Each structure stands twice: as C-alpha cells, then as structure tokens.
Amino acid sequence: xxxxxxxxxxxxxxxxxxxxxxxxxxxxxxxxxxxxxxxxxxxxxxxxxxxxxxxxxxxxxxxxxxxxxxxxxxxxxxxxxxxxxxxxxxxxxxxxxxxxxxxxxxxxxxxxxxxxxxxxxxxxxxxxxxxxxxxxxxxxxxxxxxxxxxxxxxxxxxxxxxxxxxxxxxxxxxxxxxxxxxxxxxxxxxxxxxxxxxxxxxxxxxxxxxxxxxxxxxxxxxxxxxxxxxxxxxxxxxxxxxxxxxxxxxxxxxxxxxxxxxxxxxxxxxxxxxxxxxxxxxxxxxxxxxxxxxxxxxxxxxxxxxxxxxxxxxxxxxxxxxxxxxxxxxxxxxxxxxxxxxxxxxxxxxxxxxxxxxxxxxxxxxxxxxxxxxxxxxx
Ligand code: CND
Ligand code: ZN
Ligand code: ZN
Numbered sequence: 001x002x003x004x005x006x007x008x009x010x011x012x013x014x015x016x017x018x019x020x021x022x023x024x025x026x027x028x029x030x031x032x033x034x035x036x037x038x039x040x041x042x043x044x045x046x047x048x049x050x051x052x053x054x055x056x057x058x059x060x061x062x063x064x065x066x067x068x069x070x071x072x073x074x075x076x077x078x079x080x081x082x083x084x085x086x087x088x089x090x091x092x093x094x095x096x097x098x099x100x101x102x103x104x105x106x107x108x109x110x111x112x113x114x115x116x117x118x119x120x121x122x123x124x125x126x127x128x129x130x131x132x133x134x135x136x137x138x139x140x141x142x143x144x145x146x147x148x149x150x151x152x153x154x155x156x157x158x159x160x161x162x163x164x165x166x167x168x169x170x171x172x173x174x175x176x177x178x179x180x181x182x183x184x185x186x187x188x189x190x191x192x193x194x195x196x197x198x199x200x201x202x203x204x205x206x207x208x209x210x211x212x213x214x215x216x217x218x219x220x221x222x223x224x225x226x227x228x229x230x231x232x233x234x235x236x237x238x239x240x241x242x243x244x245x246x247x248x249x250x251x252x253x254x255x256x257x258x259x260x261x262x263x264x265x266x267x268x269x270x271x272x273x274x275x276x277x278x279x280x281x282x283x284x285x286x287x288x289x290x291x292x293x294x295x296x297x298x299x300x301x302x303x304x305x306x307x308x309x310x311x312x313x314x315x316x317x318x319x320x321x322x323x324x325x326x327x328x329x330x331x332x333x334x335x336x337x338x339x340x341x342x343x344x345x346x347x348x349x350x351x352x353x354x355x356x357x358x359x360x361x362x363x364x365x366x367x368x369x370x371x372x373x374x375x376x377x378x379x
Contacts, residue, residue: 003076003086004030007037011152012360013027013137015063017055021034021151026065026142028154029134030154031078036162037134038090041171043070044374045363046179047206047272047275048299053364054118056301061126064143065135068094069179070150071171074162081159083330088164089171091178091337092148095323096160097330110328114160115146126285129158150178151360153379163330165337172354172376176207176347179324180374183297184211185345186325186332189219191295196220198268201259201286203243205233207350209273209375210240210296215325216269217241224263225259225267232369240349256285266292274298277306284308289315296321350374 007028007209009015012021040343049066051057074088084090098104101113114129126143127133131213134156135142135149149155165174184207188194198214202209205228216224226242234245248255260266266288272280273301275298279313284294294317300306313319340347355363366372 006030007075007154009153010358011065011135011137011142012317012357013063013142014053015065017053017062021364023358023360024137026135026137026152028152031076031081031134031156032128032130033079034081034159035078035128035134035156036081036084036090036159037077037154037209038072038092038162039073039075039154040070040072040150040152040379042175042358042376042378043067043378044175044178044180044207044242045069045326045367047208047367048179049145050367051275051299051301051362058302061143063137063140064126064145065149065152065155066145067150067152068092068146068148069175070148071165071169071175071178074339075154084162084164089167089169090162090164091174091333092150092155092157092180093161093163093329093333094146094148095329096147096158097328098160099330104328110322110324110326112160114158148344151357163333165334166341169337169341173351174337174340175376176259176350176374177333177340178182179216180207180350181211181347182327182332182336183323183325184208184273185215186327187295187297187322188212188215188269190326191320191322192269192271192293194219194221194269197222199223199225199263199300201225201227201267201270201283203227203253203270203272204274204298205230205237205281206273209271210236210350210373212271212273212297213237213240213242218345223263223267225262227255232370236349236373254282254284265289268292270294272298275300277304281308282320284312284317284319287317290318291316293318293320351376354378
C-alpha cells in the first residue's frame with residue numbers, strides 16, 4: 001500500500017525550453033487535503049504542451065512535467081476528498097470546476113476561477129493551491145502544468161481538477177476527452193452553436209481542428225471547409241466530415257479571399273485551431289460580414305497581440321473564444337465518456353500513433369514533422 005507514502009516513479013521532465021524530455025526518477029509526495037494522487041494509464045500529446053516545449057509561454061516555470069490530456073486510476077486521496085476514491089477511473093481536468101466560484105455558478109460560463117490561482121491566463125504558478133509542488137527530482141522542485149501534469153507515472157491534482165468516469169471506460173481512448181476531442185467538438189457545438197445547413201471553415205487540422213470538424217458534422221453543417229498548410233491532413237479531414245480541403249500554399253491571394261470566393265461572401269462559422277495570430281484575423285475575415293461567428297480555439301504565444309479594424313465587427317460579425325470547448329469540465333467529461341462508449345461519436349480517427357511513455361520524444365518529433373494527429377503514450 002502506497003497511500004500516505006512518497007512514491008518514486010518515472011516522469012518525463014522538461015528541464016528547460018527547446019530541450020528533449022528526460023525520463024527521470026522523481027518523488028511524488030502524498031496528496032494533501034483536497035488533493036488526489038493518480039496513476040496515469042494513458043496520455044495524449046497536445047500542441048499546448050509543445051508551446052511550452054518551444055518556450056512560447058514566457059512566464060512558464062521550468063523544470064516542469066507537462067501533459068494535460070490523460071486518464072488514469074486514483075491511487076490515494078487526501079483529507080476531505082469526497083468526489084473520487086482509490087481505484088476509480090478518472091480524467092484530470094486542465095480546466096478545473098470547483099462548483100463554488102462566480103464562473104462555476106454562471107450557467108453560461110465554464111471558466112472556473114480556481115484556474116486563476118493555478119495558472120491565470122497571464123501568470124502560471126506551476127504549483128498547488130498552497131504554493132508548493134508535489135514533485136521533486138534530484139533534490140529540486142519540479143513544477144506542474146495547469147494542475148494536471150500527465151507525463152508521469154503518478155501525478156497529484158486538486159480535487160477540482162479531477163473527475164470520476166465510467167468503470168469500463170477504455171483509458172487509451174478517453175484520455176482524448178481530457179483535451180483534444182472535447183475542446184474541438186465543444187467549440188463547434190457549444191461556442192459557435194453550429195446549426196443545420198450552415199457553412200463552416202476550420203483553420204488547422206490537428207487533433208483540435210479535426211474534432212471541430214466532427215462537431216460541425218454532428219451539428220448538421222452542410223459545408224465544412226478544412227484548411228491546412230500540410231496537405232497530408234486532408235484525407236483524415238474528409239474521413240471525419242470535411243466537404244472541401246484547401247491548402248493556402250496553392251493560392252496567390254490571401255486565404256480569406258479564397259474562402260470568401262468559395263462561399264459567396266463568407267462562412268457562418270470559422271474556427272482558428274492553430275494558435276497563429278495572423279490566422280485568427282484570416283478566420284475573422286473569412287466569416288460572413290454580418291452573421292458570421294469566429295471562434296478562437298488556438299493558444300497564441302503569451303505576449304502576442306492581434307490588431308484589426310473594429311469596423312470588421314460593426315457590420316455584425318461575432319468574435320469569441322473559449323477553453324475546453326465551453327464545457328463545464330466536471331459535469332461534462334463523465335457524460336462525454338459515456339457518450340463515447342455508447343458510440344454517439346468516435347475518437348478513433350484522431351488516434352494516429354500509440355507509443356510507450358518512454359518514447360515521448362519520438363511522439364513530439366511526429367508532431368513537429370506534421371505526421372501525427374494524436375499520439376497516445378501508454379505506461
Ligand atoms: P496541431 O499542431 O496538431 O495542429 C495544428 C495544425 O495547424 C497542423 O496541422 C498545422 O499543419 C496547421 N497549421 C500551422 N500553421 C498553419 C497556417 N499558417 N495555416 C493553416 N494551417 C496551419 O495542434 P492541436 O490540434 O493539438 O492544437 C491546436 C491549437 O489549439 C494549439 O494552439 C493548441 O495550443 C490549442 C489548444 C487550445 C485549447 C483550448 O482549450 N482552447 C486546448 N488545447 C489546445
Ligand atoms: Zn490541449
Ligand atoms: Zn469554480
């Protein structure tokens with residue numbers, strides 16, 4: 001029985017930006033009050049992890065254990081934890097849900113204010129709510145990543161950042177509900193509220209963009225235009241519901257002009273799923289000038305800004321964004337897992353590679369080469 005004891009295990013530690021992950025032996029302290037220690041069973045690799053690897057998040061603290069798209073089994077719980085127990089299958093929630101704050105209380109909001117203490121949009125602490133870490137390696141404190149840190153055999157999270165899922169859930173698949181699938185799918189159905197017969201344009205065909213396509217299709221969109229500079233992504237996009245695929249490199253005029261021409265004046269819904277500020281403006285310019293809605297899903301580098309004339313909005317356009325596809329995480333994740341098990345949707349099309357956790361650097365190499373959609377690491 002490991003409850004109450006320090007666990008020594010393997011973790012992929014990132015000692016600094018633009019370095020390979022090192023598989024290290026780390027110590028994971030027992031969970032304190034209102035915390036949960038989880039044995040991770042599977043984790044996906046999301047581009048947000050790569051943004052930290054590339055050093056784009058300027059206030060990020062290193063060394064750090066990344067990963068926020070995992071699934072596992074509760075090993076032990078701290079005092080006062082009531083929503084999960086040892087042995088439960090769980091998904092860590094990078095977007096917490098405390099159920100008490102102004103954000104959680106608002107029916108239309110999914111932003112839990114707890115996130116601000118862990119990692120507000122401007123300040124990433126990398127620590128637990130008591131301002132300490134549960135991870136050490138070679139005597140050094142290791143920071144966590146948005147209170148999930150799934151690139152480790154064991155992690156500790158706040159009880160607001162974990163939820164129990166179905167006992168029979170296939171963890172190697174449902175880990176994608178921890179970020180990629182839910183973020184993309186929810187961006188279409190919750191944030192944009194795509195309607196039957198509408199036209200959509202999806203910029204960026206990674207795990208997030210392809211999940212937006214799944215959402216647009218389920219919502220009944222009649223045209224789904226998939227855009228990527230990597231044509232290798234088109235086959236999968238079509239398989240999942242894209243009706244047309246466009247590579248901006250094949251055109252001389254700017255991509256928004258191409259989309260405007262294709263759609264006689266713009267799409268109803270456009271989605272930026274890259275994290276590129278120029279493409280955020282392109283997505284806005286591709287939307288219908290009066291009834292178009294643009295959703296920013298991609299995470300831009302921490303200090304970047306966008307500029308465009310506000311007149312683009314005066315004609316009636318809507319510009320919005322959101323985390324985790326607008327889902328209230330703790331309420332929605334168990335339902336999404338059950339829906340997946342009932343085959344209301346599939347995530348198999350997103351799963352391109354499966355590797356051992358210790359092959360994590362290979363997983364990131366596949367992402368950099370544009371060869372993978374989602375690589376799932378197993379332990
Ligand atoms: P991934 O890198 O797999 O996909 C991005 C795609 O965009 C790739 O296929 C690229 O080829 C393509 N691309 C790159 N540049 C261009 C360009 N100029 N024009 C057209 N296509 C281009 O990334 P992902 O799907 O894992 O993540 C996408 C973004 O979503 C990324 O910024 C990530 O950090 C963000 C995100 C947001 C949230 C949220 O809650 N809002 C959660 N997780 C990730
Ligand atoms: Zn993510
Ligand atoms: Zn809250």
